[in-house]
Amino acid sequence: EDQVTQSPEALRLQEGESSSLNCSYTVSGLRGLFWYRQDPGKGPEFLFTLYSAGEEKEKERLKATLTKKESFLHITAPKPEDSATYLCAVQAVGETSGSRLTFGEGTQLTVNP
Amino acid sequence: KAGVTQTPRYLIKTRGQQVTLSCSPISGHRSVSWYQQTPGQGLQFLFEYFSETQRNKGNFPGRFSGRQFSNSRSEMNVSTLELGDSALYLCASSSQAYTGELFFGEGSRLTVL
Numbered sequence: 442e443d444q445v446t447q448s449p450e451a452l453r454l455q456e457g458e459s460s461s462l463n464c465s466y467t468v469s470g471l472r473g474l475f476w477y478r479q480d481p482g483k484g485p486e487f488l489f490t491l492y493s494a495g496e497e498k499e500k501e502r503l504k505a506t507l508t509k510k511e512s513f514l515h516i517t518a519p520k521p522e523d524s525a526t527y528l529c530a531v532q533a534v535g536e537t538s539g540s541r542l543t544f545g546e547g548t549q550l551t552v553n554p
Numbered sequence: 555k556a557g558v559t560q561t562p563r564y565l566i567k568t569r570g571q572q573v574t575l576s577c578s579p580i581s582g583h584r585s586v587s588w589y590q591q592t593p594g595q596g597l598q599f600l601f602e603y604f605s606e607t608q609r610n611k612g613n614f615p616g617r618f619s620g621r622q623f624s625n626s627r628s629e630m631n632v633s634t635l636e637l638g639d640s641a642l643y644l645c646a647s648s649s650q651a652y653t654g655e656l657f658f659g660e661g662s663r664l665t666v667l
Contacts (some may be wrong), residue, residue, distance in 0.1 A: 475654045484558070484644050484658030485597070528597065532654040539610040540585055542654050544597035 443468045445545035447529050453551045454519055462514040462548045464529030472535075474512050475542065476505050477528040485528055519552045526550070556581065558659035560645050566665045572633040575662045579626050579647030586628040587656060588620060591642040600643075603628055604651055632664075640666045 446465045454460055466474065473492050477485035489498040491507035498505045502523065504515045514527055526549045530542040559578040567573050579586050588600040599612040603622035620630040626647075632639055642663050646656035 472652070473654045482660070484646070484660050485656075487655050487657070490655060530597075530654065537610065539602045539604070539651065540587055540648055540653055540656065541599050541602060541610045541612075542587075542597075542656070543599070544589075546596040 443531055443533055443543040445529055445531055445543055447527075447545035447548050449548060450546070451549045451551070453553065454516075456520055456552055456554050457518045459515070459517045459519070461516070462527055462550070464512040464514070464545055465510060466512070466529070466531045466545075467510075468531045468533050468543070470534035472532040472538065474507055475530045475532065476503075476512070476514055477530065479526045479528055479547070488527075516550070519550075521552045521554050524550055524552045558645055558647050558657055560643075560659035560662050562662060563660065564663050564665075566667060567635050568667050569635055569637060571635050572631065573635060573664060574629055574631045575643055575645075575664075577628045577630075577645030577647075577659060579628070579645075580649075580657055583647035583649050583657070584626050585648045585651060585653075586622055586626065587646045587648075588628070588630050589644045589646065590614075591644055591661070592640075597644070600630065609651075635666045637666050640664060 476488040479485040489505040494509045526547040528547045530544040585604045587602040602610040622628045642661040644661045646658045
């Protein structure tokens with residue numbers, strides 16, 4: 442069974458204080474690892490897809506990296522508007538997997554001004 | 555381009571009743587997935603439809619069902635509601651089969667009393 446574990450559950454940062462969120466996963470065969478952002482009262486919003494170990498993706502203050510067992514979401518010089526819950530998800534290979542994602546429970550990030 | 559639209563946004567039901575939730579995907583998207591989000595379990599996959607066919611189903615009891623229409627709109631139904639069915643039900647659409655890059659709606663928040 443595919444599993445995704447995210448840590449920490451919650452993280453408080455001061456504006457400008459860089460940090461990383463962790464996503465550990467086990468999957469029978471990885472088709473892709475995904476990062477989403479979810480604001481209160483909203484649905485998740487897609488951020489990144491990573492397909493293979495060593496791959497990195499960047500968007501503004503966010504950088505996602507992938508190894509064979511985990512992924513990191515690095516946040517550089519965060520701003521209050523980066524406050525949200527960040528979700529990690531994996532998609533397994535196989536005809537029957539379709540677009541099915543297994544999500545972690547997320548890291549709730551708060552950035553104080 | 556309009557996003558994924560879910561109706562109703564909020565609803566309250568009592569135990570034993572049934573409920574139908576509706577989802578209109580982004581125009582041109584043929585894949586629709588449904589997820590249940592609760593504080594304790596996070597996002598859990600319910601089912602996925604592609605071109606009116608259920609392609610995948612999560613580990614939920616048979617009380618949870620869904621369907622997709624020829625215009626790609628989807629509905630999910632929960633019969634004989636239980637207190638534990640209280641959750642945010644999220645619909646997501648995608649333009650391609652087998653992609654994990656999903657576009658989520660804002661969800662339907664169901665409260666079962």
